[in-house]
Amino acid sequence: MELQLVNERRRGPYAAKRLSEFAARCRRGGLAVTPQRLAIIKALLGSGEHPRADAIFAAVRMQHPHISLATVHRTLETLCEIGEARKVTMLHDSARYDGNITPHHHVVCVKCRRIRDIEIPRLDRLLAGQSELGEFTVLGSSLEIHALCEECGAKRAKANRTGKPRR
Amino acid sequence: MELQLVNERRRGPYAAKRLSEFAARCRRGGLAVTPQRLAIIKALLGSGEHPRADAIFAAVRMQHPHISLATVHRTLETLCEIGEARKVTMLHDSARYDGNITPHHHVVCVKCRRIRDIEIPRLDRLLAGQSELGEFTVLGSSLEIHALCEECGAKRAKANRTGKPRR
DNA sequence: ACCTAGGTGATAGTGATTATCATCTGGTTA
DNA sequence: TAACCAGATGATAATCACTATCACCTAGGT
Numbered sequence: 001m002e003l004q005l006v007n008e009r010r011r012g013p014y015a016a017k018r019l020s021e022f023a024a025r026c027r028r029g030g031l032a033v034t035p036q037r038l039a040i041i042k043a044l045l046g047s048g049e050h051p052r053a054d055a056i057f058a059a060v061r062m063q064h065p066h067i068s069l070a071t072v073h074r075t076l077e078t079l080c081e082i083g084e085a086r087k088v089t090m091l092h093d094s095a096r097y098d099g100n101i102t103p104h105h106h107v108v109c110v111k112c113r114r115i116r117d118i119e120i121p122r123l124d125r126l127l128a129g130q131s132e133l134g135e136f137t138v139l140g141s142s143l144e145i146h147a148l149c150e151e152c153g154a155k156r157a158k159a160n161r162t163g164k165p166r167r
Numbered sequence: 168m169e170l171q172l173v174n175e176r177r178r179g180p181y182a183a184k185r186l187s188e189f190a191a192r193c194r195r196g197g198l199a200v201t202p203q204r205l206a207i208i209k210a211l212l213g214s215g216e217h218p219r220a221d222a223i224f225a226a227v228r229m230q231h232p233h234i235s236l237a238t239v240h241r242t243l244e245t246l247c248e249i250g251e252a253r254k255v256t257m258l259h260d261s262a263r264y265d266g267n268i269t270p271h272h273h274v275v276c277v278k279c280r281r282i283r284d285i286e287i288p289r290l291d292r293l294l295a296g297q298s299e300l301g302e303f304t305v306l307g308s309s310l311e312i313h314a315l316c317e318e319c320g321a322k323r324a325k326a327n328r329t330g331k332p333r334r
Numbered sequence: 335a336c337c338t339a340g341g342t343g344a345t346a347g348t349g350a351t352t353a354t355c356a357t358c359t360g361g362t363t364a
Numbered sequence: 365t366a367a368c369c370a371g372a373t374g375a376t377a378a379t380c381a382c383t384a385t386c387a388c389c390t391a392g393g394t
Binding site for chain 3 (some may be wrong): 074
């Protein structure tokens with residue numbers, strides 16, 4: 001089997017492992033280990049729902065009634081920046097439309113959000129043979145390739161040369 | 168070569184073909200062919216930028232100075248509904264976070280937006296061998312599989328039985 | 335030409351996210 | 365251990381993309 005739903009039972013041990021390393025990873029990223037951050041990563045690791053900020057807020061509030069929604073938004077963003085979390089899509093800011101309705105996928109520059117179409121016939125073939133996925137009926141798909149475009153890559157290289165930190 | 172940027176030169180002929188069929192496709196979808204809709208699909212087909220509503224608005228305004236931004240939003244949405252356009256991601260409404268930072272992909276229910284993790288080792292392998300893509304430096308990727316979850320599929324089936332239109 | 339369902343423009347409203355800023359605190363240093 | 369301060373937080377205002385509302389308009393069938 002080539003496509004496989006990730007087993008929910010793996011989450012417990014995975015979360016425990018990630019949590020045990022969290023403080024060290026924060027410090028490595030130059031971040032203070034605060035109770036709020038701990039609560040937020042804990043809530044995120046404990047959920048298989050790919051939650052939005054408000055869901056994390058609701059969960060965390062039970063233990064930290066004074067936490068601010070702004071802190072939740074900020075912290076989730078920060079966690080993504082140090083690689084302790086990810087977004088399901090990096091294109092959630094606003095709707096992007098495409099007039100090309102033939103099957104294709106996208107490369108997205110992680111800095112400037114420039115998007116270009118790409119074709120991956122092998123991927124389309126792989127998915128064409130998959131109509132069910134656990135409890136899901138497959139309808140279609142779209143691959144988002146994260147990349148750095150030439151222009152942004154050049155800017156970053158220049159910034160590095162003049163001594164600015166990469167991130 | 169397995170991954171390939173779509174050639175920009177294809178857009179001209181493709182847009183012309185789509186435009187010539189547009190009126191017929193609107194009527195097939197039960198939509199009136201209005202100057203605004205024509206201008207919007209034209210602007211969309213003429214752009215390789217995967218534009219946001221405001222960019223389409225700006226482009227269309229040059230020929231239709233009285234068009235409303237609301238019309239642009241509505242029309243782009245309508246075009247997606249009848250299959251004349253698509254969104255780059257269906258998850259643009261709000262940020263969804265994932266605590267799982269191991270390489271994986273997602274199945275998304277098109278109705279309720281439930282998301283589950285999936286693993287596609289063959290896709291990861293395919294992409295691991297691709298560090299450049301035209302002017303882009305590849306960093307990672309995320310596949311969004313569009314699907315219908317069991318619950319929503321059941322609801323839809325039931326609605327059909329009781330005579331409600333599917334869409 | 336006439337009718338009407340559906341489309342549009344103007345604008346108010348909503349919901350998610352970000353900005354601002356005064357206050358607080360983790361973690362380093364004396 | 366206390367004192368310090370860069371960075372973190374909470375409260376709240378502001379912003380931004382998008383949707384709802386509604387009076388008026390028009391495409392397309394009669």
